Amino acid sequence: MKRSQEFRIERRRFSFWLAVAAGTHLLVLLSALAYQHFLGSSPNPPKIVNVSLVSLPGPGGASLPAGEGEPGPASSETVPRESPDAAPEAVKTVEPEPVAVPVKKTVSKPAKQKIPEKPVKEKLPARSEPVLKTPEKPADIGKALEKLKQSVDRKSAASGPAKQDNLGSALARLQQKVSSQGSGKGTGGGGSAAGSGTGRGGGGKADPYKVRIASIIQKNWEFSSQMLQNSYGMEVKVHIFILDDGTISEITFDRRAPSAYLNNSVKRALEKSSPLPALPSDYGSGGISIGFVFTPEGIDM
Amino acid sequence: MADSQFGLFSLVSDSGPVVLAVLFLLLSFSVVSWAIIAYKFGHIRKSRHESDEFLDCFFEISNLDRVFAESEKYRNGSLARVFRAGYLEYRATGKVGETERIRRAIKREVNVENKRLGRLVPFLATVGNTAPFIGLFGTVWGIMNSFHNIGLTQSASLAAVAPGISEALVATAAGLAAAIPAVMGYNYLIQQIGTIERDLEDFSGEFVSACLEKSDTPPSA
Numbered sequence: 001m002k003r004s005q006e007f008r009i010e011r012r013r014f015s016f017w018l019a020v021a022a023g024t025h026l027l028v029l030l031s032a033l034a035y036q037h038f039l040g041s042s043p044n045p046p047k048i049v050n051v052s053l054v055s056l057p058g059p060g061g062a063s064l065p066a067g068e069g070e071p072g073p074a075s076s077e078t079v080p081r082e083s084p085d086a087a088p089e090a091v092k093t094v095e096p097e098p099v100a101v102p103v104k105k106t107v108s109k110p111a112k113q114k115i116p117e118k119p120v121k122e123k124l125p126a127r128s129e130p131v132l133k134t135p136e137k138p139a140d141i142g143k144a145l146e147k148l149k150q151s152v153d154r155k156s157a158a159s160g161p162a163k164q165d166n167l168g169s170a171l172a173r174l175q176q177k178v179s180s181q182g183s184g185k186g187t188g189g190g191g192s193a194a195g196s197g198t199g200r201g202g203g204g205k206a207d208p209y210k211v212r213i214a215s216i217i218q219k220n221w222e223f224s225s226q227m228l229q230n231s232y233g234m235e236v237k238v239h240i241f242i243l244d245d246g247t248i249s250e251i252t253f254d255r256r257a258p259s260a261y262l263n264n265s266v267k268r269a270l271e272k273s274s275p276l277p278a279l280p281s282d283y284g285s286g287g288i289s290i291g292f293v294f295t296p297e298g299i300d301m
Numbered sequence: 302m303a304d305s306q307f308g309l310f311s312l313v314s315d316s317g318p319v320v321l322a323v324l325f326l327l328l329s330f331s332v333v334s335w336a337i338i339a340y341k342f343g344h345i346r347k348s349r350h351e352s353d354e355f356l357d358c359f360f361e362i363s364n365l366d367r368v369f370a371e372s373e374k375y376r377n378g379s380l381a382r383v384f385r386a387g388y389l390e391y392r393a394t395g396k397v398g399e400t401e402r403i404r405r406a407i408k409r410e411v412n413v414e415n416k417r418l419g420r421l422v423p424f425l426a427t428v429g430n431t432a433p434f435i436g437l438f439g440t441v442w443g444i445m446n447s448f449h450n451i452g453l454t455q456s457a458s459l460a461a462v463a464p465g466i467s468e469a470l471v472a473t474a475a476g477l478a479a480a481i482p483a484v485m486g487y488n489y490l491i492q493q494i495g496t497i498e499r500d501l502e503d504f505s506g507e508f509v510s511a512c513l514e515k516s517d518t519p520p521s522a
Contacts (some may be wrong), residue, residue: 014340014421021336025328033310224460261454 209283210290210301213242213276217292218299221269223262225296233258236266236294243287248274254291266294312468317446323439323472330428330435331479337421338486344377345418345493351378352500359384359504365391365511379414379497380504386410387508400509407505414501418494422487429484436476443469 234257241250251270256263279288293300313324355375362368369388375381390406391399447465454461 010344013344014336017340017343018333018336021332021334021339024335025332036310259455 209277209280213273213290214292214299214301216276217269217273220272221265221294221299223265223269223296234262234296236263237291238266238270238294239289239291240270241287241289242276242279244279244285246274246276246278248276249287257294262294262296312471315464316443316468316471319442320439320469320472323435323442324475327432327435327439327472327475327479330432331475331482334425334428334479334483334486337425338482338490341422341490342486345490345497347377348379348418349493349497351375352380352497354378355381355384356500356504359507379418379501382414383407383410383501383505384508387505404505404509407508411498411501411505415494415498418497422490422494425483425487425490429480429487432476432480432483433473434476436473436479439472439476440469443472 235255236257237254239250239252239254240248241252243249248270251267253263291301313321316324352375355372355378358371358375359368359380362371365388369385372378372381372385372388387403387407387410390403394402444466447462447469450465451461
């Protein structure tokens with residue numbers, strides 16, 4: 001009798017501690033949740049860097065086809081970026097050459113400018129003494145500088161045409177793209193060195209209804225190119241048949257991508273987009289068939 | 302929860318049913334473990350404290366009747382409980398040569414006390430041993446699923462692989478979080494219980510010899 005009473009008391013005590021432990025766990029979880037919320041609302045979100053790679057053809061690429069229309073807006077952006085970079089890049093590549101005399105490089109410019117001033121001449125050896133004994137021969141610095149200049153000139157002269165070739169081939173590719181998209185009148189003012197190019201063109205005869213539905217499908221397309229291991233051959237060609245009321249009645253895959261993820265995402269996007277806006281009266285009745293090309297870069301018509 | 306994409310809760314919410322079941326099991330293990338640790342810690346601490354006080358009282362007072370009266374104050378003390386059981390047996394027999402019965406009664410009470418002290422403690426050992434494996438099971442299951450999904454997406458990029466694995470690893474973390482306190486609590490409690498058990502063994506000998514001394518004169522009443 002006494003033992004059973006004791007047992008009951010012990011059980012009650014244990015139940016109390018069980019409730020306390022459960023409450024504590026709940027509290028810990030809630031505090032973790034609050035901490036997470038606090039972290040989420042903190043003003044320092046983790047940095048996300050998106051890197052979009054621009055692939056330029058190599059030096060052996062196709063050269064610029066002359067007189068095939070003027071470059072559009074894309075060219076006006078690329079040209080000013082390339083031209084100012086060309087000179088510093090050439091210098092950068094040459095920089096590692098004077099490795100043997102690293103101090104000379106830092107001392108050289110001020111030395112050259114301040115040679116006529118006597119007090120500077122006195123200061124210079126004092127500065128460079130602990131590092132190198134070379135300041136004893138200022139004439140050598142001049143020679144080294146001249147050599148450097150010559151080598152830089154030579155290299156920039158050699159790489160200049162190659163760079164222009166790269167640029168030219170990129171422009172040619174862009175032009176081909178623009179011309180293949182339609183008969184758009186490329187009236188872009190070519191990019192100047194200062195980057196003040198303004199361009200217009202490359203639009204082609206875009207149907208406003210098609211553009212509209214393409215933008216709707218694009219919005220509904222949930223796809224991340226990061227999920228693909230490589231984007232080679234990732235292209236889905238689809239034909240959809242749109243009824244008068246805008247309903248997509250048929251989705252035909254003309255060409256599927258190797259990735260099931262891309263194919264499914266396209267299918268889901270099209271299904272999600274239905275019904276589309278009703279067909280304009282220009283198309284008549286009976287519906288139309290429109291083809292789209294889905295690539296990791298976006299939707300083409 | 303929705304604010305942080307990589308938070309603990311977003312990881313848990315994205316997990317599959319098996320991983321969720323594992324996490325729930327581990328959570329319940331953790332709750333019960335902490336309850337046992339807290340309950341037994343208080344219980345054993347009180348028992349040791351009262352036993353020490355009773356032992357002082359036992360050696361100070363030579364009269365067993367007075368010691369018995371004092372032992373009423375220490376109802377949670379293991380030594381006091383053993384003494385009470387032995388004294389009651391001693392009073393019941395009251396004859397010379399009946400020490401064997403007293404010894405047996407004391408031994409019985411010592412066993413009961415050991416059982417009482419050690420109750421629920423093995424659960425801590427079970428949690429300490431099994432929780433990491435249960436967590437590992439959840440992780441393996443989660444990784445299996447994530448690899449399956451990777452196969453479906455046909456992509457093995459870090460962006461596709463990492464979220465699934467990090468979700469799965471939550472189960473291992475939960476298993477360790479449940480196991481570590483359980484093992485620590487188990488070791489501490491076992492050490493404390495061992496000390497009390499040794500005290501009980503020493504005391505039972507002392508008590509029997511005290512009874513033998515008193516047995517020359519028959520107990521009053």
